Amino acid sequence: MKQLQYNLPIALLLAWLSISAFPQQTNSILTYNVETSGNISKGTYAPLWFTANRYGLSSNETNSGYLRSQIEYKKNLQHQWKIQVGVDLAGTVNQTSNFVIQQAYGDISWRSLNLSIGSKERKGFPLEKNERLSSGMLVEGSNARPIPQIRGEITDYIVIPGTHHWIAFKGHIAYGALTDNNWKENFTKPKHEYGKDILYHSKSLMFRIGNKEKLPIEFEFGLLDAALFAGDRMKKNEDGSSILMQDMPDGLNSFFKAFLPIRSENKIENVEGNHVGSWNFAFNYYLQNWKFRIYLEHFFDDHSQMFWQYGRWKDGQLGIDITLPKNHFISKILWEGMSTKDQSGAILYDGFAGSFPEYQISAKDNYYNNGEATSWQHWGMGIGNPLLLGPIYNTDGSLMFKSNRVRSQHIGIEGNPTTEWNYRILLSFVRHWGTYDAPLDQQRKRFSSLYEITYTPSGIKGWSASISLGIDRGNYLGNSTGGIITLRKSGKIL
Template identity: 55%
Template sequence: MNLSKSILLLFLATPALAQESAQELQYRVEAAATASSGTYAPLWLTANRFGMESEKPNSGYLRAGINWHKPLKRGWRIDAGLDLAGGVKQTSDFWVQQAYADISWKVLTLSIGSKERMGFPLEKNSELTSGWMAEGPNMRPIPQIRGEIKEFLPIPGTRNWLAFKGHLAYGMFTDGNWQEDFCGVNQTFAKKVMYHSKSLMFRLGNKEKLPLEFEFGLFMATQFGGDQYRKQANGSSKQTIDMPDGLKSYWHALFPTAGGEDTPEGEQVNVEGNMLGSWNFALNYYFGDWKVRATLDHYFEDHSQMFW
């Protein structure tokens, strides 16, 4: 792979703000083009961009979006956004990058739709990392219904020495048609696959008393349900497996349980669905306006990895 020549062109319109009764409207237009002489585009031009950049050496896109924020009474607020994109030599010619509505009350948020989320629950500096172990900003947003506490919430009675945050989400993968086009003869692919994720993080420490904090917690994600197909020689596709996707499957995704007779053999002896996750740790030290942060992700995809 020859990466001796690479060019990134980026044109970003300054977001326009409209203030009206404390509500805020933002819009932007963005265009980017990548040109290189290698087999693939350089990693640093494609990582942590939520699938907006292509791995191909020469590509480009045009993106336009609008965001709206509206504070309400008694701690309520509404956020909404729509982000459309089109590209050349991308996995799609046109796609909806974001389309979401967030309804929040104090620290609680219900988020519905596709939204770019930067590495929840373990925060990292996206300029200094190529991604997260279990789930991160290298893929396009997954449409989902998500309840979350975004920021650490102190636990009553601990005098701010112990706090927590977390989330619970269900959604659906939207790459079934792309898989069907990409697969070769006799290769298998899946459509209408469901998504589930959850996390719980704790923060130990009070930086107002001691400039040292320790964060620790668990993130898990699951693929379940959907239908498996096999690509035929004539270009058509034949369904081979109909995965269970009833209410019981949603419960098994939340609390890992071995599947029944209607699941593949591996899921009958292990757990239903494709489950993975990571234990997450961080150590923060504050001095003045500076902060030093060290993070550790311990990835797992079975019980032996989960418990070291």
């Protein structure tokens, strides 16, 4: 399979034909959302939080904007069947493309089971984090443009029969394809490589132990694994043309290997494709109108980290999320500490090269970078945590992450002084070391902040407006200051 084409009209037609086979509807709703946003900044780049965690509908350019229009149709059917179809389009200025199909999907659900086809902004899965306050997931979150896919999922925890509501589980499995072939070819400069026709796979399984109706404590744990695989590895020539460097495996067996990572025949390499994942843990405590949530995302980029052979707790993200009782000052506060600096260490050997017929080197994991798929990115934005800045910031036309060894502290605060007013504050301090193979000349630092106020007038139904101030300071990518104004209108058509 040299190319997996995403055909929006056919996908929506198939979804509609499937829907028509179900029993007569019991109720339906058709809604719309129109949004426009403009960013004006001063500096080399826009402030980080103007770009990050906006599902790729943003830009690191100092001046940018978009006009976005979304329509969504939901229908409840008999016997607990449901359907949902949506299209979300945007025209942009100073972004990676002038026209964006941000979302285009059709979902068919029965009880807690859901089949989703298309491109969709998928929120907080599998380890739920506060999307407005968190710095984001390490594996896949809200930073990059949605990846079109076929996805089977249990989106909410369902109780395992016979456990008296004490044990529940959820999970998903998905296959899809990246859509940024043309952008990567144009962005990449001579002597650098890029992946073409790259496919995508993701799966997760999470368990929850606890029954908060009887005991106000819950424990969650599980695994998320994702991969970019297949396609072609290309290299840019001096004249701007591209040559094929490697025709990567893309048959049916590659889909199986993406699901169950198997070591390559080359003993130095790990597995086919670019596999990343995380072990996820969370502890929830409910105290009257308070909620305390502590979570840990242990990131891995190969088998050694996955099975905790090296650097067991050195890399990952620890978070504390507190929901307060209703008040006029602070409704939620969040702290996250993250490290990706160790990466199994500088170099570790099992055996000695040349003395044994087989040996393993387990170190220098080089997070988010890969020799086959190039890097863990989509349209220049990192698919994982945005504090590891994506290739969109590279001025040399490389698609590699230039600094994947970082340590960070992040704080998020949100409040609702009245029913019409909301604010949030994001504060992030990050230290950068570059990569093991290309370290920075010195440890570099970056402080990024966002101050946002949203007004939703009760007298004008469906309207809201947000004003944001972003300030970045430090010696990594320079200083920047800017503002964003966003207007929204949403409502029901039918």
